[in-house]
Amino acid sequence: AQSVTQLGSHVSVSEGALVLLRCNYSSSVPPYLFWYVQYPNQGLQLLLKYTTGATLVKGINGFEAEFKKSETSFHLTKPSAHMSDAAEYFCAVSEGSNDYKLSFGAGTTVTVRA
């Protein structure tokens, strides 16, 4: 079974500052890892995913994440925050291509200060 821990339920950043959202996972097999974003009263939108290959994954809206197996981490970053980045972010894990049971972290709400 897999599990996900997101460190920090709320993160506040200044516009133009680095956004760093932390995600650690546990999995008994090589994981597939995801970051989703949820804007108020909307569904979840995929930001990026890691399945196999390059461990640095680039996603939409300038976000990227790096899979570090030794640290069981998949932290999400964006060099320069924009007001439109204010949302809730979820990290999720599955146990590979034949497993569609996603396990989600509790979520991190990002606020962006002008």
Place this chain on the structure above:
Amino acid sequence: NAGVTQTPKFQVLKTGQSMTLQCAQDMNHEYMSWYRQDPGMGLRLIHYSVGAGITDQGEVPNGYNVSRSTTEDFPLRLLSAAPSQTSVYFCASGGTGSNYGYTFGSGTRLTVV
């Protein structure tokens, strides 16, 4: 637009009532799932399906039933609504291979009074 369609968007039920949340996808995905979202708990898997006629339980299945008679549709039935089932429900469908990953619907906000 292609995607996952959920109806209704909002629903208020009285305790003990039953209802069905509808979910349809037009991407020919084999995999479909239902999740519930509660504050501070992320999304938790209720039921999932790996194809027509095949369903299985997720993390929080009690009080819910599903069936999958076609590839496109995956309805979620609440048998006897309870206040603990007040939540936001998301349906998702999953592609395979290079398209691996779920597409989520816009959600159904359910309140049980």
